[in-house]
Structures are given as C-alpha cells and as structure tokens.
Amino acid sequence: MLSFLKKDGAKELSADLRKALGTHNFGLDKAEMARLRYVSKSGIMGRSRVQSVRIFDPSLLVKDGGSIGKYDDLDQMKTAIVVEGYIQSGTPYLYRR
Secondary structure (H helix, E strand, O other), rough: OOOHHOOOOOEEEOOOHHHHHHHHOOOHHHHHHHHHHEEEEEEOOOOOOEEEEEEEEOHHHHHHHOOOOOOOHHOHHHHEEEEEEEEEEOOEEEOOO
C-alpha cells in the first residue's frame, strides 16, 4: 500500500513527495525537506479519488502554539503550509502556497 494512504497524523515526507518537491523546483534542499511533514485526507476530484496533501514546517507551529493531527488542523495555521496539492493515481500534483 502507498505510504500516503495510511492513517491520520503528521508524517515524514514519503519518497514520492520528496521526489515531486525536487522535480518541481520548489527551491527546497534536502535538509529543509527532512524537516517538513505532511498530512492528508481522502477526497474526490471530478470522478477520481484523490488524497489532498498539505506539506508544512512544524517549526512554525511552535510559534502559533499548535500541533497537527489531521489535515484540517492546518486551517487555522496556514502560515505553516509550505506546499499543498493532491495525489491522484499515485502521482503528486503540488503547488506553493
């Protein structure tokens, strides 16, 4: 099973997400990517099932006093989101926030 389809909670970036971040030239080096975490939730886009993803910097949450357990927890802490998007059929589609 693909790692991004597993349980709720902030997770380390999967290999697929790290590859997409590197391929799409978001200007993140390996050290920055190692620090980032992501959350996801299932959804529908058109007729396809997707996983919406938010990649965030947990060090920015300390300033806001928050912790992340679910995708929607970042609704109140959007300044921590670095990149977001969705995964469809195993392919990440990401954009900078």
